[in-house]
Amino acid sequence: MATIQFKLNGKPVALEVDEERMLLWILRTDLELTGVKYGCGEGLCGACTVLVNEEAVLSCQTPVKAVNGAEVVTVEGLAQNGKLHPIQQAFVYHDALQCGFCTPGLILKAYSFLAENPQPTQDEIIASMDDNLCRCGSHVRIVQAVQTAAKHMKEGKQG
């Protein structure tokens, strides 16, 4: 057991845990943040994606010790005071989801990608999202949503 401290959606947390346990399960069970999903357990589907220091990581492959001192953001932490983040808004606007199980992971993946590349081409979006699976087949809308979000985020920054 070890003491692990990190910032979760802007608030500090401290846990006494087996530091080898995967972040996915710590988030879902110990911390009851269920927006992060188990899809494959082997880092092959992206449903468990969260942000660690603004970067998308697969929480099913990340031992909790790796986030000690870091800033972790889950999908629950994106909206501010009830106002959806532009990426979330764009997913709603484009109906870029069906069952919604892969959606939190996709949104966070897009967040991290747009932070790096605020004005991506369609091909760059497709390449960046390629490791995230969506079985319902909402891909067309998801690509559109990321494009729209990029546009709005850019405008937002300028304005």
Add this chain to the structure above:
Amino acid sequence: MKNEKYVKPPHPHPAISSQMTRREFLKRMGLLGGGIAVYVSVGDPSSWAQKPTDFNAFLRIGADGRVTCFTGKIEMGQGVITSLAQMLADELGVTLASVDMVMGDTLLCPYDRGTFGSLSTKYFGATLRQAAAEARAVLIQMAAEKLRVPPQQLNINNGQVIDSQNTNRSVPYAQLTEGKIIERDLKQSVSPLPASRHTISGKATGRIDARQKVTGEARFSGDIRLPGMMYAKILRPPAHDAILRSVNLEHAKKVSGVKVIRDGDLIATLHKYPDEAQKALDKIIVEWEQPEPKVDNRTIFDHLLHSAPPAEIITQNGNIETGRNLAAHTFESLYLNHYVAHAPMEPHTAVVQIEGQKATVWASTQTPFWAQQEVARKLGLAPRDVRVITPFVGGGFGGKTRNQQVIEAARLARLAGKPVQVAWTRKEEFFYDTFRPAAVIKVRSGLDRDHRIVYWDYDNYFAGSRSSEPFYDIANQRVAARGGWMGGGSQAHPFAVGAWRGPGSNSNVFAMESQIDIMAAAAGMDPLTFRLSHLTDKRMRIVLQAAAEKFGHRFAKAPTKRGFGMACTDYKGTYVATMAEVKVDEKSGVIGVQRVVCAQDTGEVINPDGVRLQIEGCIIMGLGYVLREEIRFRGGKIIDENFDTYELPRFSWLPKIETVLVDNPAIPPQGCGEPAITPMGAVIANAVYDAIGVRLYELPMTPARIKKAITKNSG
């Protein structure tokens, strides 16, 4: 639809005790805070949303004016949470935002056989509209009494009944109901509004569950947390036919906080954290014995041909012998399709809590009412004391009908004396999936000198018969099926099989529409003209022409080296025509699908955006089984256990997708969750032939199979 093998519920007659009596329902309404209860008896025996309850659809208008729809249907991504709400809002004259959906809760919702077969909008939607029409009539009746004007003088709008002679006089629904339970039976017939008067249906409407799903608020079964709940991990055999020889639980028991349960064949580790339960499970020392495998994914087709039960004639017209005598050219083909997995992103999950003689279940299931029966039977409880709640379901596609995980959680909850969650791993999901069955289809057909199809002789092994009846004008035809998509009672499949999005049809349309293209090429005709010359079905002609217009290229006798293909089908009343453009890299064998155009006539369209989303989903999911997806196995051992070897469609596969909704409001809304996936095999196979002059008879068309076919063709 005739002769189809439907998915049967586990009991032919769900126990009577599961029916909600009117009194019980009123009691529950009381708990909910009153409202108007409208009872609807639906007499249409062809309806899938049939009894056993004597009233079928419920809606409630609360004291706050909000309208609640109670439906036994569940939301798994297909979007009925929105389309049903739209239908209700239109009929009742309220805004979409004032409708709440309660879905798949066996305590609150009327009995439903299950959510599958693209039936929710088509059948339950019709029932719901009728219920809402009757509620509207009741509200008008009540307002007439209150305002003392004849009911004919009253209109409804935005949750109010308004006097058309004096629009200042109106009464909101909420004031009529006043939070009380108002029970009305309407025996006189009231008709739902005609499509021309719908203002909410027919418009593109965003999903009403979208906000919950982008914020992480949407609850799936695995997100249920109960005090004292334990996560269970279950010991699984390495193969379906493996026999347990010895097991040692001692090391597992040493994991701190773990509870190890053994009950007959059920061995599980339980812990308050799922990963710790898994750690304990991994410490179990176990020896299995597996018999020598008799069949694998390469020998399966011969095996199926040898194991087939007797044929059932699906359709027969004219005389095959006569047709064969008329034929100038004959064609004989054998089409093969492999097992594929449903692979929903959410694996099967259930939570069960037992309190005294009552149980509450949260389950990712397409069949909550079957789950209720099964849990009741397993726990020895009365079905009415088992409440199944269906949170959002993370994809189903036909794969979440069996409820094995629900029974496991129920058994373990009883044994542990605590609430238990069972959430399958991806490996378990692949292992216990009810795969789409591998299938063989033999087609023999013939053309006369005038390029008319003179006979069609079709033998289907294990695909299931849906979409196997030709819709082309063929005088002499015979279609026979052996085994259904559930296996047809034979033990031919080495593991469980079942309905998979568009069951039966994916294999049948692949075979039928490939064979049509083969004949078109032999006749020296372009595939569109050839089809149209054999089609009197007007709806099919219209969708084909609509797709062709959008596609924009003239078809010519294949192969043209351009990589254009087409396929069409009538899926239970929804007409689909799909056209595609592909590029084939002959060196690597990789098919690149550039563009897919799909025209669909689904009758009246409730949510155009929802329909387009379903079509797009069908096309993308379809590319999976057409290009890559295939379950490999040896005997009862499933070789593909995760997404590293079992490849799902990805963003990088995305073709340009264009959808055309053929407006046909004269026909009530038909299903749209499945139809467009079914022509995907043929449209791509036909486009590949057009591109490189090589015909593929086996799905998926993997690079290895493409290369092999090219070699065979040139050799």
